[in-house]
Amino acid sequence: MPPSVARTSAREGSPFTGIGPVFVKEFSDHLSSARMMVLMLFVIAFGAFPVATSLQTLRQVVDPNSYLFLRIFTLEPEQVGISFTAALNFIIPLMAIGLGFDAVNSEFNRRTLSRVLSQPIYRDALLLGKFLAGLATLAVALVALWLIVLGAGILMLGLPPREVEVARGIGFLVVAIAYGGVWLAVSLLFSVIFRSTATSALCALGLWLFFFILWPQLASAIFTALAPSEIRSIDDYVSAQSFGLALMRLSPGTLFTEAVLGLLNPETRTLGPMLPFQMRGAIPGAPLPLGQSLLLIWPQITGLIAGMIVVFAAAYVIFQREEVRA
Amino acid sequence: MASSDNVIEAPVIQARGLLKLYGATRAVDAIDLSVKRGEIFGLLGPNGAGKTTTILMMLGLTETSGGSVDVLGFNPVRQPLEVKRRVGYLPDAVGFYDHLTARENLTYTARLLDIPRREAGGRIMEALERVQLTDVADKRVGTFSRGMKQRLGIAEIVMKRAEVAILDEPTSGLDPHATYELLEMIRGLKKADVAVLLSSHLLDRVQSVCDRVALFNKGKIALMGTVVELANQVLGAGHPILVEASGTDVAGALRGIDGVQQVVADGPNGQEGGAWRVVADRDVRAEVARRVVSAGGSLTRLAELQPSLEEVYTRYFQEARHAA
Numbered sequence: 001m002p003p004s005v006a007r008t009s010a011r012e013g014s015p016f017t018g019i020g021p022v023f024v025k026e027f028s029d030h031l032s033s034a035r036m037m038v039l040m041l042f043v044i045a046f047g048a049f050p051v052a053t054s055l056q057t058l059r060q061v062v063d064p065n066s067y068l069f070l071r072i073f074t075l076e077p078e079q080v081g082i083s084f085t086a087a088l089n090f091i092i093p094l095m096a097i098g099l100g101f102d103a104v105n106s107e108f109n110r111r112t113l114s115r116v117l118s119q120p121i122y123r124d125a126l127l128l129g130k131f132l133a134g135l136a137t138l139a140v141a142l143v144a145l146w147l148i149v150l151g152a153g154i155l156m157l158g159l160p161p162r163e164v165e166v167a168r169g170i171g172f173l174v175v176a177i178a179y180g181g182v183w184l185a186v187s188l189l190f191s192v193i194f195r196s197t198a199t200s201a202l203c204a205l206g207l208w209l210f211f212f213i214l215w216p217q218l219a220s221a222i223f224t225a226l227a228p229s230e231i232r233s234i235d236d237y238v239s240a241q242s243f244g245l246a247l248m249r250l251s252p253g254t255l256f257t258e259a260v261l262g263l264l265n266p267e268t269r270t271l272g273p274m275l276p277f278q279m280r281g282a283i284p285g286a287p288l289p290l291g292q293s294l295l296l297i298w299p300q301i302t303g304l305i306a307g308m309i310v311v312f313a314a315a316y317v318i319f320q321r322e323e324v325r326a
Numbered sequence: 327m328a329s330s331d332n333v334i335e336a337p338v339i340q341a342r343g344l345l346k347l348y349g350a351t352r353a354v355d356a357i358d359l360s361v362k363r364g365e366i367f368g369l370l371g372p373n374g375a376g377k378t379t380t381i382l383m384m385l386g387l388t389e390t391s392g393g394s395v396d397v398l399g400f401n402p403v404r405q406p407l408e409v410k411r412r413v414g415y416l417p418d419a420v421g422f423y424d425h426l427t428a429r430e431n432l433t434y435t436a437r438l439l440d441i442p443r444r445e446a447g448g449r450i451m452e453a454l455e456r457v458q459l460t461d462v463a464d465k466r467v468g469t470f471s472r473g474m475k476q477r478l479g480i481a482e483i484v485m486k487r488a489e490v491a492i493l494d495e496p497t498s499g500l501d502p503h504a505t506y507e508l509l510e511m512i513r514g515l516k517k518a519d520v521a522v523l524l525s526s527h528l529l530d531r532v533q534s535v536c537d538r539v540a541l542f543n544k545g546k547i548a549l550m551g552t553v554v555e556l557a558n559q560v561l562g563a564g565h566p567i568l569v570e571a572s573g574t575d576v577a578g579a580l581r582g583i584d585g586v587q588q589v590v591a592d593g594p595n596g597q598e599g600g601a602w603r604v605v606a607d608r609d610v611r612a613e614v615a616r617r618v619v620s621a622g623g624s625l626t627r628l629a630e631l632q633p634s635l636e637e638v639y640t641r642y643f644q645e646a647r648h649a650a
Contacts, residue, residue, distance in 0.1 A: 013407035021437035029425075111421030115479070118385055118415035119438040120407040324387050325378055 011122075018121030022129030023136075030099060030137040039095050043145060046091050050084045051149050053077035055156040067287065069161040070168060070264045072153050084149065085172075085260045089253055090212065092176060093183040095141065097204040099134045100187030102197040104319065109197070114324045127319050131188055131312060138180040146173055167290055171263045175297075178304040179256040183208070185311035192319045211251040219247040245272055252307060255300045262297035271296065336399075337362050338490050338521045339384060343393035346379050346545075353379045355545035356393060361490075361521050366512065368532045369525040370639065371542030377525040378418065380542075381492055384523075385415055398489060411439065414483030414520075418494040420475055424468030428459055428478055431467055435482055453485035457511055473504030480511050483520075491515050493524040497531055509535050533635040541639065543646060549638075557633030560642050564605045566631040568592065569614055572600045574623035580604055583613050603631070 030036055054075040058068065076083040104127070107113040117123065146169065154160055161169070186207060190200040223244040231237045248254045258271045266287030288296070337360035346354040354376040361367045369377045382388040384395055386406030394401070400408040422431045429450060436446040454460050457477040467475065476496060483491045496512065497505045505528075512535055515522050526532045532539070533553055541549040541556065549556050564587060569580065580589045580602060588605040604614070611628055618625045 010404065012405045017407060018438045018440075021434065024437070025434050110424065111417065111419055112423060114382075114387065114417040115415065115420055115422075115482075116438070117387055118410055118413070118417070119435055120411040120440075121438055122407070325382060 013120075013122070015122045015124035016128070017125060018119070019125040019129045019132075022121070022126055023133050026103075026130050026133030027136055030133060031140070035098060036137065036141075039098050040141060043091050043095065043141065046087045047084055047145060047149070050075075050077065050080050050082055050087050051152060053080050054084065055152060059156060067162075067165055067168075067264075067266055068157065068159075069150070069153055069165040070266070072149060073169075073172065074260075074264045085257075085264065088176060089179075089256055089260075092138075092142075092180045092256075093208045093212075093253075094205075096134070096138060096180045096183035097187040097201065097208060099137055100131075100184045101191055101201040101204050103130045103134070103188050104191045105195050105197050105200055106191075108195060117324055123319055124316070127188070127192075127316055131184065134184045134188070135177065135181050138184065139177050142173060142176050142180070164290055168263050168266070168293070171290075171294065172260060175256065175259045175263065175301060175304065178301065178308060179252060181308040182252045182304055182311065185308050185315065189311055189315040189318070192315045192322065211253055215251045216248070219244070219250075222247055242272060249300075249303065252304060255303050255307075259297040259300040259304070262293050262300070266290075266293055268293070268296065271300075339395070339397050339523060341380070341384070341393065341395045344380065344383060344390060344395050345392035346376070346383060346388070347391040352545050354383070357545075357547050359540060359547065359550070361523055363489075363521050364516060364519050365537040366516050366522040366524065366535050368536035368539040369523065369542060370527065370529065370532060370539050370635070371548075372527065372643070375542035376545040377542055378494055381415075381494055381523070381525060384492065385410060385413060412488060413490045413492060414486045414488030416476070416479040416483065416491070416493045416496055419472075419499065420479040422467040422470075422475060422478060425466060427464045427466055428454065428470070428481075429463045431478065432482060432485055436485065439486060441485075449485050449487075450481075453481040456484050456514065457481045458507075471504075473500050473508065476500065476504075476508055477511065480508070480515070483515070484518075488520060490521045490523065493522065495526055496524055497526060497528050505531055529635040529639055539635070541642060543643070548642060548646070553635050553638070554633060556635070556638045560638045560645075561633060562605070564588075564607055565609050566603060566605050566633070567609075567611055567614070568601060568627065568629045568631055569604055569618070569625070570601045570627035571618045571623045571625045574618065574621040576600075576618060576623055577602060579617045579621050579623070580614060583610055583617060585610055600626070 051072060054072050054077050057075060057077050058071060073084045076086070104113075107116065116126065150161065150169065183204075187200070187204040190203045191197070194200040194203065223240075227240045227243065228236060231240065249258075262268050262271065267285055269282065269288065339359070339361040341357060341359040343356045343358065344354055345352070345356050357376075357380065359380075369380065371377055379388065383390050384397055384402055386402030386409055390403060395403075397409045398412050400412075402409045422428075423434070426434070432450045432453065433446060436450065441449065451460070451463070454463050457480050459474065459477055459481060462470070462474070467478065470478065479496075491512075493512065497508055500508060509531060512522055512524065516535075524532070524536070536553070538550070538552055539556065540547045549559060551559070569576065577589055577591070580586060583606070585608050586604055586606045588603075590603045592601045592603040604610070609630075611630065615625055615628060
């Protein structure tokens, strides 16, 4: 292709020129938009129910767990059938898609793209500015939600959280934001690929539903089809199990669930099959220190961040090659 | 022409053999073009002739496939930021953020341009004043008409203090009054010593503002020069005049005049009609009047015809089609 000839000549000036104004504008647009209000209402409606019922249960039942505050997040009240973190697993992608599905194509359709790009900025700054603004908006929403839950916990339970609980809670926030970042990058990618905002939203939501509903079944179907028919040794068993887990972990939702499990259930020792030698010398039900929990979920966290970067890079490459003319 | 004194410096836009390929199609086929400071240069041609692609290459918004282009001494491929800092661009059917006001939209541009905040407010008001949008400065752009948005686009260029303004189809879709106002603003840019490059297919409007034009056809520049030069090239040299008379053999009388090359009936009644278009190698109006009157006819109109760009355009593409 001839265009690559011109591409080889280095361009001058920082690719991040102008990223500040783009970020500030997009961030304030997000915070003041009606869409953001709807998403927040959605989050509160979905989050408040599990949290309120968890708090009710925790007040009435003596919980043997020493990490009482973390139980607010993970307790699965019988009346609701879904914990706060499970609700977030479901809602965060929806928020991220809501923030990003029309990021680039709406500029195109409003015919603002060529005008903005004729100002002294590179496309890099525009795309990265939009992504960071979306991520910041997501972070603001999640931090607010987290503080509300913590505040409600203090009020209802009548005792302050311990330091280690706050530290684990903050770790949970970071994981949640990274999880949102993956879906934000996905929706940004679709907004670059499709000119129509409706198509882009549909594709992002379709992918979300695919991972959320279809993928667990599909993964186990693939696993049954490909796993060895007879398991002769413990090694066979371990390799078969880890193959199944690897399939499941292709879904960002699985990574999020596992990371949250490790952080908010300190007694979690492994995220794979529990082998006898791992139990040697362990006190059942005893919590791990924070450092060990972090070590356990480190692959999940890096996986989420790497996924976010890979998808963003794909969006970036496609955006660079796109024609700006309408 | 008033501006001819300051048209001595180096050109602000210089394209040499500029080429753009889309697969095997030559969207822009090795064009040479130069625009001088303080002139209004028109890119004319049918849709799809390569005008917008040429403009986008000058701004570094699309890559070139060959040749070179130089804008204010910068190469848009390698130094797009420098070019875009100095060149104002009004895209075809420009869009603004509908939920922001006119002032907020320009403030965003000012931030992107890194104009200091203290200075930005004044420059924005000044620019809005130039395009007569001060009374709607704090109205949301969503409520603006097409013409107002185009004017806001001009205001952006004014605020930017661009040395070169590139306007893509600035008058398309505007009503006659809005078109007139916009062309006045384009003339205003020229007065401020801004070089203006504009593309259009609305010929008679463009003719009134352009110093020079380039006629695009299938990615190539078919003709380039002032409107009069083009007319001479396409319609042939000579002085066209229009004669309306009756009461005698007017056509015969006209043909008898020394220097007349062509007499064509041009009235509402066709061949019988009372009007003729005459082309001569000199100004023969006085002679025509004398002949018609002395032959006992009554002369009702005698006018020099300005060569019209529309005519040049139509004729050129007719010939191009015949040649093909």
